[in-house]
Amino acid sequence: DAEITQSPRHKITETGRQVTLACHQTWNHNNMFWYRQDLGHGLRLIHYSYGVHDTNKGEVSDGYSVSRSNTEDLPLTLESAASSQTSVYFCASSESSSGGYTFGSGTRLTVV
Amino acid sequence: ELKVEQNPLFLSMQEGKNYTIYCNYSTTSDRLYWYRQDPGKSLESLFVLLSNGAVKQEGRLMASLDTKARLSTLHITAAVHDLSATYFCAVTPWNSGYSTLTFGKGTMLLVSP
Numbered sequence: 522d523a524e525i526t527q528s529p530r531h532k533i534t535e536t537g538r539q540v541t542l543a544c545h546q547t548w549n550h551n552n553m554f555w556y557r558q559d560l561g562h563g564l565r566l567i568h569y570s571y572g573v574h575d576t577n578k579g580e581v582s583d584g585y586s587v588s589r590s591n592t593e594d595l596p597l598t599l600e601s602a603a604s605s606q607t608s609v610y611f612c613a614s615s616e617s618s619s620g621g622y623t624f625g626s627g628t629r630l631t632v633v
Numbered sequence: 634e635l636k637v638e639q640n641p642l643f644l645s646m647q648e649g650k651n652y653t654i655y656c657n658y659s660t661t662s663d664r665l666y667w668y669r670q671d672p673g674k675s676l677e678s679l680f681v682l683l684s685n686g687a688v689k690q691e692g693r694l695m696a697s698l699d700t701k702a703r704l705s706t707l708h709i710t711a712a713v714h715d716l717s718a719t720y721f722c723a724v725t726p727w728n729s730g731y732s733t734l735t736f737g738k739g740t741m742l743l744v745s746p
Contacts, residue, residue, distance in 0.1 A: 552732055554733065554734070556734075556736075561738065562738065563721060563736040563738040563739050564676075564721070564723075564734075564736040565640055565736070566733055566734070566735070569732070569733055571732065579733065611675065611676065613734075615732075619679050621666065621681045622666070622678070622734060624668075624675045625675060625676075626674070626675045626676075627675055630676040
């Protein structure tokens with residue numbers, strides 16, 4: 522069965538370190554997204570991609586970057602982790618908006 | 634800037650009662666999504682509403698969309714404990730190519746005996 526997987530599920534890192542969160546989907550979807558979820562804010566869009574070599578900034582992109590070298594993967598990199606980036610991160614993919622969006626199981630990141 | 638507002642943000646219900654969660658949004662769109670999230674879990678798709686007047690039902694949940702009023706409702710009929718979760722609505726604005734989702738802050742539903 523097709524799926525979307527995120528790794529790691531949990532990570533603790535120190536302030537200032539570079540961190541990369543992985544997202545891999547086997548749906549063959551062109552569109553991939555990264556969201557962060559914080560209490561009181563719902564989910565907010567960080568970056569998104571419509572296809573290979575395409576990346577776009579979302580609402581809260583400062584301090585984050587993504588790259589899309591193939592259809593299946595959209596890794597999210599925190600260039601220099603800050604305590605404000607402690608959050609739960611969700612990756613999602615879709616083929617089209619009429620088909621809905623599939624979410625990964627999330628990565629809980631703690632920056633100490 | 635697209636804004637999506639849900640209310641209430643917290644809802645405590647008794648089993649067997651009915652209630653409605655409201656989702657208002659600030660820009661033109663005819664695509665709205667409802668998700669359920671259990672504590673510590675991912676988001677589960679409940680409904681995808683793709684046109685004005687769309688109504689969808691699954692079990693004790695029914696969702697509707699009024700694009701002219703920029704309003705969607707999620708109606709709960711005869712609530713049971715298993716419906717306890719956080720419910721999110723999300724909208725794709727027309728000027729994003731119907732691609733990026735903007736979420737409301739969520740409604741935490743607690744159903745008690």
